[in-house]
Amino acid sequence: MILLATFAAPVGRTQHPTHRGFTLVELLVTLVVAGLLLAVAVPSFNRLMVSSRLTTFANELVGRLALARTEAVKRGYTVQFNTDGAITALQPQASPITITQAMTPPPGINAAAAVDTLIATPLGLLHEPAVSTGYSGLVADISSNAISGDNHRCIYLFTGTSVSSCTDSQACRANNPNGTCK
Numbered sequence: 001m002i003l004l005a006t007f008a009a010p011v012g013r014t015q016h017p018t019h020r021g022f023t024l025v026e027l028l029v030t031l032v033v034a035g036l037l038l039a040v041a042v043p044s045f046n047r048l049m050v051s052s053r054l055t056t057f058a059n060e061l062v063g064r065l066a067l068a069r070t071e072a073v074k075r076g077y078t079v080q081f082n083t084d085g086a087i088t089a090l091q092p093q094a095s096p097i098t099i100t101q102a103m104t105p106p107p108g109i110n111a112a113a114a115v116d117t118l119i120a121t122p123l124g125l126l127h128e129p130a131v132s133t134g135y136s137g138l139v140a141d142i143s144s145n146a147i148s149g150d151n152h153r154c155i156y157l158f159t160g161t162s163v164s165s166c167t168d169s170q171a172c173r174a175n176n177p178n179g180t181c182k
Contacts, residue, residue, distance in 0.1 A: 050146045053106045058142050058153035058165050060103060061085060061111075065118075065126070065139070065155075065163050071099055072120035079120040083113035083140055108146050114138035114174055118157075125160040134160020141172035154178075 022030075061083075068081035071089060080088045080096075085103030088096045105111045118126045118135055125134050135157050142153040154172035156164045168178050 047147050050108065050144050051150065053109055054142055054144055054151070054153050055167075057103070057105055057109055057111065058140075058155060061140055061142070061155055062163050062165050064100060064103070065157070067100065068118070068120040069124045069126060069161075072122055073124045076122050078122065081118045081120060081126065083116060083118075084111075105142070108144050110143050110145075112141045112143070114140060114172075126157060127160050136160070138172050138174045138177075139163075143171070 064085045064087060065081060068079050068087045071087065072079040075089055075091075077092055078090045079099070080090055082088075082102065086101060087099040089099055090096050114137060115128060115135065117129055118139070119129055120126050127133060127135050136159055137156065139155045139157050142155070144151050149169045150167045152168040152170065152172055154166050154168055154177060156166075156177050158164065164177070166178060
């Protein structure tokens with residue numbers, strides 16, 4: 001009796017080893033797609049970051065305007081608001097008290113003030129130092145040249161009590177705010 005031996009591959013395995021991984025073509029296609037996605041996403045992200053910085057700085061300035069009015073009412077005497085964000089309580093017969101320090105705009109953000117100083121009365125009315133009626137007009141134009149559109153945040157004060165903030169693609173107009181600021 002002669003036995004014939006056959007050498008067959010075990011069940012479930014192939015005779016040739018399989019290679020795991022990616023081919024060069026697959027890697028190149030993946031890198032090209034990733035590069036295209038980054039080329040589209042990076043400028044949009046940069047615009048979002050600059051716009052966020054503009055809005056944050058404008059909101060901080062609006063908050064400080066409200067703080068100046070609140071402090072004047074709470075303390076019962078005048079408070080000076082500088083458009084750099086510094087607030088000083090002007091006590092009668094005493095030295096001034098600093099409530100907040102000046103704010104520094106973030107890098108790439110410009111803050112142009114339309115008025116240097118506003119005075120908050122104990123009744124909560126904001127006015128210019130030489131005028132006793134409530135101030136109406138532009139307080140500050142916060143802008144950046146890093147983005148092309150909607151790159152200005154305009155802060156307006158109406159009758160010394162109502163603050164409005166809006167976005168514009170042009171420099172803020174002193175006495176004629178755009179439609180979103182009214």
